[in-house]
Amino acid sequence: MGKVAIIGVGQSPFVRQYPGSIRELAFEAFKDAMVDARLTTEQIDASVVCSAPEYDKQRSPAGVFAEYLGLNPQPTFYVETLCSSSSTGLRLAYSLVASGLHDVVAVLGFQKMSEISSSESQERMGRGADIQWESPFGTMMPAYYAMYAQAHMATYGTSPDDLALIRVKAATYGQINELAVYRKPVTFDMFTDPESRMTGPVASPLRVGDCCANADGSSCVIVASEEKARAWCDKPVWILGLGAATASVNLAGRDLFTGLAVAKEAARQAYGMAGVGPADIDVAEVHDCFTIAELMAYENLGFAQPGEGPELIRSKATYKEGEIPVNVDGGLLSKGHPIGATGGSQIRTIVLQLRGEAGDMQVRDPAIGLVHNIGGVGLYGNVTILGR
Amino acid sequence: MAKRELDTRFSKFGTVSFTATTKVNDFIDHLEDGRVTGTRCAGCGTRFFPPRSDCFKCLDSEMEWFDVSGTGKLVTYSRLQYAPVGFEGDLPYCIALLDYGDYKVFGRIADSVAAEDIQVGMAMKTVVNRLENGQLNYVFEKAE
Ligand SMILES: [Zn+2]
Numbered sequence: 464m465g466k467v468a469i470i471g472v473g474q475s476p477f478v479r480q481y482p483g484s485i486r487e488l489a490f491e492a493f494k495d496a497m498v499d500a501r502l503t504t505e506q507i508d509a510s511v512v513c514s515a516p517e518y519d520k521q522r523s524p525a526g527v528f529a530e531y532l533g534l535n536p537q538p539t540f541y542v543e544t545l546c547s548s549s550s551t552g553l554r555l556a557y558s559l560v561a562s563g564l565h566d567v568v569a570v571l572g573f574q575k576m577s578e579i580s581s582s583e584s585q586e587r588m589g590r591g592a593d594i595q596w597e598s599p600f601g602t603m604m605p606a607y608y609a610m611y612a613q614a615h616m617a618t619y620g621t622s623p624d625d626l627a628l629i630r631v632k633a634a635t636y637g638q639i640n641e642l643a644v645y646r647k648p649v650t651f652d653m654f655t656d657p658e659s660r661m662t663g664p665v666a667s668p669l670r671v672g673d674c675c676a677n678a679d680g681s682s683c684v685i686v687a688s689e690e691k692a693r694a695w696c697d698k699p700v701w702i703l704g705l706g707a708a709t710a711s712v713n714l715a716g717r718d719l720f721t722g723l724a725v726a727k728e729a730a731r732q733a734y735g736m737a738g739v740g741p742a743d744i745d746v747a748e749v750h751d752c753f754t755i756a757e758l759m760a761y762e763n764l765g766f767a768q769p770g771e772g773p774e775l776i777r778s779k780a781t782y783k784e785g786e787i788p789v790n791v792d793g794g795l796l797s798k799g800h801p802i803g804a805t806g807g808s809q810i811r812t813i814v815l816q817l818r819g820e821a822g823d824m825q826v827r828d829p830a831i832g833l834v835h836n837i838g839g840v841g842l843y844g845n846v847t848i849l850g851r
Numbered sequence: 852m853a854k855r856e857l858d859t860r861f862s863k864f865g866t867v868s869f870t871a872t873t874k875v876n877d878f879i880d881h882l883e884d885g886r887v888t889g890t891r892c893a894g895c896g897t898r899f900f901p902p903r904s905d906c907f908k909c910l911d912s913e914m915e916w917f918d919v920s921g922t923g924k925l926v927t928y929s930r931l932q933y934a935p936v937g938f939e940g941d942l943p944y945c946i947a948l949l950d951y952g953d954y955k956v957f958g959r960i961a962d963s964v965a966a967e968d969i970q971v972g973m974a975m976k977t978v979v980n981r982l983e984n985g986q987l988n989y990v991f992e993k994a995e
Pocket residue numbers: 892893894895896897906907908909910911
């Protein structure tokens with residue numbers, strides 16, 4: 464099987480309310496990636512469209528986008544694994560290219576969350592869990608992650624202050640990411656001020672400052688065979704490892720509550736396929752939909768031992784200059800989390816890092832990068848390892 | 852010809868139910884009787900909570916009911932101060948998970964348990980609860 468590369472990446476600005484339709488939103492990331500890859504539409508053999516359903520009136524958006532983006536008559540597919548939809552799209556694109564069925568595949572992620580209200584959105588996301596047995600109790604994403612935070616605190620003595628440090632780091636980089644929705648500074652003091660918006664209650668022990676914002680946005684990743692990548696691209700970034708896993712949708716069916724079993728399993732697969740370990744990773748993007756999610760990712764990816772994640776943020780090891788820089792683009796906490804677009808945005812950040820094109824966010828000379836993208840509350844786990 | 856009536860008993864489960872019909876609708880009758888029940892596979896003996904009508908281990912669909920009884924250990928919980936659509940009237944409330952050893956139970960902590968009394972690891976029991984809107988669920992109380 465030949466190698467598979469990423470030859471183009473694109474992203475729309477992530478915004479609170481996109482002033483256009485979903486096909487127009489998709490066009491923004493697609494154009495950005497096509498310009499980046501210097502391709503024309505007839506060079507794209509197939510497209511994969513990724514989002515979480517039930518936000519748009521439009522059913523089957525893939526066919527609609529194919530027309531709007533000039534990708535007729537090439538085939539298109541819709542894939543969905545909630546917040547990790549576009550990492551799943553990348554996995555599908557990889558297999559389409561590695562199998563020899565297609566040479567060049569565009570992975571388009573999008574979400575226009577502002578189509579519905581924030582509490583409706585919480586209700587939709589809550590129904591990404593077990594609607595028969597859990598949703599009738601009034602569940603929502605922050606509360607599920609809060610249960611993991613509570614377990615981590617009870618088991619390891621992690622504190623709300625540790626979580627606050629993660630948000631402070633995210634904001635450090637969100638301020639310099641022009642595509643991020645949240646660009647204001649966040650200081651640790653704001654988390655000790657009961658008047659600050661950061662300390663507003665949501666679901667204990669998580670507070671407003673621990674949660675990422677909804678956003679509208681799109682992302683695009685163009686995947687190509689080794690032959691096309693070498694012919695068309697000066698700086699191909701190679702897909703070295705892919706891992707994907709699932710877990711019980713109902714928390715009652717799980718055993719681990721201080722971390723996500725799907726992340727551990729997906730990481731094991733991706734490290735194995737790439738033939739590398741945690742110490743080889745130079746820069747990482749992890750799924751920080753909530754601060755606790757980043758902390759657990761440190762441990763589940765092997766950057767820290769179980770229970771020692773807080774030490775990484777306290778020592779600033781995950782800052783840009785640290786031993787293992789994580790989310791130096793602001794992460795979901797600052798960029799915003801347009802569900803279907805998120806994985807593609809994370810992949811874009813690592814591709815730019817590996818090419819040395821990340822601007823003010825650039826980490827020093829990275830060779831191997833990692834993307835950790837979770838769907839639902841640890842329902843789907845995806846880990847992707849990329850290299851120069 | 853008279854249309855056969857759909858058995859929609861499960862729409863009584865929780866503040867807002869998103870499921871009307873399931874093969875384990877008898878679960879609702881058990882709640883009415885003050886029992887919280889799971890299923891045990893007649894083929895291999897595996898106990899399931901929440902109850903299932905099919906066993907993925909031996910692919911058997913012959914199930915027996917058992918009562919959730921005794922005490923479980925509080926694995927984790929969260930107190931919500933913001934709710935999804937349809938649950939605003941219940942605020943604030945705690946969702947939680949109890950570990951009974953063989954199985955775990957996801958639900959709510961009873962409003963009667965004071966916030967400062969809740970500790971991960973504490974022993975709790977599962978009891979049936981009738982909500983103000985006439986719906987049924989179950990909640991966790993402190994085990995004495
Ligand atoms: Zn069985």
